[in-house]
Amino acid sequence: MKEEETKRWKQEAEIEQAVAAEARPDLRDPNVVLSLLEADQVVAAKTHTRFGRRKLSAGIRAMLWGLRIYVFVMLVIVLISVLRALHGAP
Amino acid sequence: MPRERKSHKTDSFETAQLTTESAVASSHAQDLVGQLTHEDVDRAHDRWRVARARWIGRGWKSLGGLQVLWLLVGPGVLVFLGENDAPSMLSYSADGARYGIGFFIPFVVLTFAMGFIVQEMTVRLGAVTHRGHAELIFDRFGRFWGLFSMADLVFGNFLTLVAEFIGVRAGLSFFGIRPGIAVGGALLLVLAVITTGRYWTWERITMGLAIFNGLFIPAALLAHPDWQAVGHALVTWSPLPRGDRAEIVLLILSTIGATVTPWMLFFQQSAVVDKGMQPRDIKAGRIDTLLGTVLATVFAIAAILATVPLFHHGINAADFEYAQFAQALVPWLGHAGGALVALGMFEAGIVAAIAISTSSAYAFGEVFGTAHSLNRPFREAWPFYLILLGSACAAAALVLIPHAPLEFIVLIVNVIAVLAMPPALVFLLMLVNDRELMGEHRNNFGMNVAGVTVTILLVIAGLGFAVATVMPSLLGG
Structure with a gap:
């Protein structure tokens, strides 16, 4: 071969x-x-x-969901941060 | 060496069996003969130039190697100089103006090193699979995760594109050019570059524009930087930034987002595929990526050094936007220095607008299975070109709307890039470790350690930002 x-x-x-x-x-x-x-x-x-498609183990699926939640929570925090900055809050 | 891959069926497609065998030697060669496209012919022409350069240069290795390298550089240089975009140059300028020569200089070197680690993986993925990043994510992880990934990309790309046109508008405003003319002219330039109908021509024109990112070097020299302090900062990472810790965390995050972002992964892999790179070109692809990294690092440090006079003279640059840096620097750099910074901002915006809109168009074509190559004429790939132009036009139009929340976009664009990066990196690491896809070119242990370290650092940076925002007292701010 x-x-x-x-x-x-x-x-x-x-x-x-x-x-x-x-x-x-x-x-x-x-x-x-x-x-x-x-x-x-x-x-x-x-x-x-x-x-x-590759088979995703439960661990990998949990990690992907965790990261998705991380991104969502972080976006909310960004929004809070920007609203504060735009309104001149301390 | 040719590799066989394990087969598995999908609903309506045959299983991809990637090998490095020549198409003419493949068992499907006769079927393929009647199905060749304009894209294949153009790509074959590019491959012939590389093969000929290798053949001619076989006797005198170094010069032959240089010609091969000249033909194969492009995606790596473009992705890094494209990422030295308007919001990035704004971040670097803010670093220099707020904190002078110190921590941020070695920190920028570190972030670009992280950028090199992840971008090198996209070179291998593209050269081995001949598939774009979006296509591989949809194929391997399915529509559900693919759509999340695309949502991150589309959202981030659009915001970044808006920030690029803000940079274009602001850069040219230094010369008294009206916003409508500045943004309209930039759109015409994006259009002109893609009408060539050839990836090669598009790449060379865009690289020609991108090299003007180096305008920050003469601007930095006009600022007469203290080279001893630069050397000291590079070695000791000091002095550390002092002041409002929440603001420092935001600037750190923004500086990371100026170097590693999701669009870069998608863009470079798609560009490597469109360029027609093959596994034997991976070494050249690495050099290309390293060259882009080094150039972008030098230009970024130059942007920091150019604005250091503002720090030394106590000018408050906290709320500075693009053109204000150029105007504020005129007393110390002269009108020429201010003009260089303004032109640099314009260049950064226009090159990134070209690269990012192309990245969106590639991803769209890969996901929806439509033609997606700069080697295709408009009639064959009109959805690709319409997405490319449409995204650029929409972003440009937003910039011209009176009272649009542009300040909001400039504030968050780099931060969002950092926050969206960990999921993108996890997909990248899984793809580049996929034995079926990558065979012998998959990551080794060291590459995985580096890739995981970058991912963890980005998550920590994101969490630091969260703490600074929600519980600033914890940072003593």
Whole structure:
């Protein structure tokens, strides 16, 4: 498996180098475009694929809720602070 | 090296199987041939330039490396110089004018170091997944948490955009330019930059504008700073700020918010994706981010030093707004010095307005699945461009409304950025530790320690602000 990957990686590097050696690549040729991009970098490939949801443990969910409450409470405190500042309170 | 990823199905999409294999060698190559877009072709052109620079420079490494670096820098420099925005420069100016040379100089260095730690993670996320930050949050954590995250971003971005246009208006008012003309001109500039239809051109023009953030350096030199005191402050973190502790806490929070904010995470990751960076470019992305960090730190310290004469002459800068700093500095820096500060404020506002409105547009496109690239022409990505322009126009219009609560916005914009940061950082840390997404590029132990430390420091800063507001007696204020 490792050898196969190394072989493929070398082939891909050769393809890219061949294009890089050209003073002006013909980007009207789709194969030239594809040779310069990674498989999951092409817009069509990204449009039709999504990463799946990851499972959130109870601990992580509790942390996310805690941070959400933190933000909400802090926003209220900001509001208090600004109202005081605008009304010139000490 | 190519990596395989565990697969899992979603309702209407195939599972993303990210690898670093070339598209032409992929098993889907024939399907992709007929579906290439303008965006793909432009991105391939940018990739060819990088590949050619590597190929040409293979014999003489350092010069070849420099050319590759020149092609790959951008998102990191832009995000940090964009974050040296109008409210940030106002915070730094307030630091210098209120407390002189001392604690705030090393503190700014520390906050930028924190900024570098988190922004480097977005480089890796973007280069490895080729997905924007908003898209990954929605994909991995679902709509519920994604919407919270987007609400923080949209709310913060809009307030910050308003503050940028206030900065633009105030900066140009130093030269007697009317608010309508100043804000209208800034909007035209935002429009002009995006009409290029190319990410590369947009990036280079915006970087060209951003470098004028350096105007604070000559302004600082005109203030004849005491370099020995600067060196002493950097080493000893002293003298510490004295006076109203609640005010000091607010200024500390505001200074942190001038360096690390949620929009930066979203912007840099999306820009890395739009630029077409790949895992092999991560090293260059790090250098880009470091370069941005160093430039922004130097310019921020220059802004502090430029306003130190106000501290030495006992000028009360407590309620100063943008242009007032420039006007107040004229007796010590001369008209040229005041003009440099005013122009710096204008530049800070305009560059950030471009970057932040683009950040909102990227996030919108990523969440709603519409085209979201500066490589797309308007007809292909009109929702992206309309969001970009619409958010800028709405913020600009608010600035021109008589009696709008602008003072309120300037007061809270940096503080809100700090308070919204911990949840954003937790999502970032979970994404960048996600083995399925990141493979070998996920965080190592040291990176996680640094990331968690930054998150804890921001929570502590937020709690300090809460105590200073609700129970000021606890701080002795």
